[in-house]
Amino acid sequence: MAWPRLVAVLSEAAVISAVLYYFGWVRTEATYGRFGVSLSLLELATADYILRSINSAFPPLIGLGAVLVALAAVHRRWVAPALAAEPSRCAHRVARAAIRVITAVCVLGLALAALGVVAQDTVGKPLGWWLPAILTVAAAGLMYVGSATGATSPVGSTVLPALAVIGGLWLVTVHAHRTGDEFGDRFVAGLPGKPEVVLYSAERLAIAGPGVGVAPIEQEGSRFKFRYTGLRMLIHTQDRYFLVAAEWQRGRDATYVVASTDDTRLDVIGR
Numbered sequence: 001m002a003w004p005r006l007v008a009v010l011s012e013a014a015v016i017s018a019v020l021y022y023f024g025w026v027r028t029e030a031t032y033g034r035f036g037v038s039l040s041l042l043e044l045a046t047a048d049y050i051l052r053s054i055n056s057a058f059p060p061l062i063g064l065g066a067v068l069v070a071l072a073a074v075h076r077r078w079v080a081p082a083l084a085a086e087p088s089r090c091a092h093r094v095a096r097a098a099i100r101v102i103t104a105v106c107v108l109g110l111a112l113a114a115l116g117v118v119a120q121d122t123v124g125k126p127l128g129w130w131l132p133a134i135l136t137v138a139a140a141g142l143m144y145v146g147s148a149t150g151a152t153s154p155v156g157s158t159v160l161p162a163l164a165v166i167g168g169l170w171l172v173t174v175h176a177h178r179t180g181d182e183f184g185d186r187f188v189a190g191l192p193g194k195p196e197v198v199l200y201s202a203e204r205l206a207i208a209g210p211g212v213g214v215a216p217i218e219q220e221g222s223r224f225k226f227r228y229t230g231l232r233m234l235i236h237t238q239d240r241y242f243l244v245a246a247e248w249q250r251g252r253d254a255t256y257v258v259a260s261t262d263d264t265r266l267d268v269i270g271r
Helices: 002-033 046-084 090-118 120-127 130-149 154-189
Strands: 196-201 213-216 226-236 240-245 256-259 264-269
Touching: 002 046, 002 154, 046 090, 046 130, 046 154, 090 120, 090 130, 120 130, 130 154, 196 240
Parallel strands: none
Antiparallel strands: 196 226, 196 264, 213 226, 226 240, 240 256
16 A cells, blocks of 8 residues: 555655656746847756745645645535535535536636637636636646546546646646746845846956946956946856846846856845
8 A cells, every 4th residue: 555655745846856857947947038148158967947846836835735635625525515415405406406506617617718728819818827727727627527427538538637737737737827926026126225246257248238337357367357237147157257237127228147257256235
């Protein structure tokens, strides 16, 4: 018994890790994409994406788990006994009526989701994140109806789970992208108050922008000849610094990629 349980736990951990990785990848791409930085330049590791997803991914995942546990408890406590009762009992009739209502609502939900996919401009875009949410809930609801009533079919056992997974991944993507955009907005809004980066370089660099200053270094024997101020650190990888101006604006200012070599040095001034 211990081995199947261990396999189940490991499988769940692998699924959760994959979801966190995907969530972190989409969130990171949305954040740094607004600065014109491709993820291929960052060369982040798997752990980096997972760590970047935890604060944003855990609340919806925990909420989803709580909802599923609550629904499972409701089914065991009331729905299953009512469906197993005599057909003449009031509880059985109420449960059957509820099943029919759930079925009708879910079928309409799938129809709306299909319409949203076909007519993206008129239906899909106005629905926004509601479209994948409707698809996920409708497919999962029909799966529940089939399981509760025993009316399983090839469609119910193959197509509906696939639609639920697709809708769930779609919803995660939308939420992750929105989270990345919001993080990017907060980062840009807080740039003036972030620690200032002072860049020293042996060669003159094409770095300029609102609030960025450059001054020559005339100290004899110094390796560095130029000093740049008014910069902020966007992110630091193993061999690159990604810097932006303190008054950076999207669509107007550049993101500066500076190689981490012996000819450059960065000082950080806290605020």
